[in-house]
Amino acid sequence: MGDLVQEAHVRLHAQGGRMTAQRRLLLTILESLREHPTAEELFLLAIKQDPSLNLSTVYRTLRWLEGENLVSARIFAEERRQERFDAALPSEHHHFMCTRCKNVIEFDSELFGSIKSQFQELNGASVATGSIVLYGLCSNCRKEDFDIDNYLGAK
Amino acid sequence: MGDLVQEAHVRLHAQGGRMTAQRRLLLTILESLREHPTAEELFLLAIKQDPSLNLSTVYRTLRWLEGENLVSARIFAEERRQERFDAALPSEHHHFMCTRCKNVIEFDSELFGSIKSQFQELNGASVATGSIVLYGLCSNCRKEDFDIDNYLGAK
DNA sequence: ATTATTATTGCAAATGATTTGCAATAAAGG
């Protein structure tokens, strides 16, 4: 059993909550994914194993996890109004989304700290959190675009 | 008449569109604002001058502007699923949102370029766009929090 | 200026993601 299931179990117990089959299933899937699924994508994966699972249970589970800081939700510019859920690593990290395949790549940046403190000093603000989002083509999709160009060029 | 109205006029003409009273009103308000209003906030400002204006006209106008790259839309983490519209400066810029008063401050960062190229090199991706979002307390709200603390402390 | 053309509007209804009320179900403690 993975870390996330374990951790959730402990926290649920501490707050009088219950570890249900539905939660265990969702947590297991969630920690097996490198991707950042939408609620519906997670739901579609989960009903393969439990067809009676309901989408609202998925949302309720994700919101609970979010409140526990075990998952974070974000909306990417490419996909207005739809949230993606990230089984949050404890450390601060940033995201790149491929505008073609919608895959999300996480990355770190030592420069981010300087950006924050620079902003703080200039504005007298106190920055608590923040993140960087980049958009473009991942290496795979760059290749495919190149192949298509070649194909079209050859015709 | 401001730049935005002017520019929109030119583009509308070029594409067989029409400069209506509603558009002129919305554009005028938009370029007079330093803030990043939601569609509804813009609507509420606009109906003071034209009470018959409809919210869907506001959305249609904003979407057209977005398509023309005269306005950009973004969703801040603090406000799930609600878009804010930014009468986009031509240059790349970033945002800070105060989690208390919801005010948005724009800022530049020379370091952003390095972050992009660093990511590109590490991942073989090509980064087209991106942005930084910071959250925290603006200088005003820091003061107010301080005042409240003092007040509570003094009681 | 007047008229014809058709882009744009206001309105109401639709959409799509997410949330909520509620009765039925099932963990966990005793």
Add this chain to the structure above:
DNA sequence: CCTTTATTGCAAATCATTTGCAATAATAAT
């Protein structure tokens, strides 16, 4: 095993945004 009550599935509600359509009004043509 029984009891308590957190959690579920379901259906209906919400909220921001979008869309179809008939009426209106900017522009082009006369």
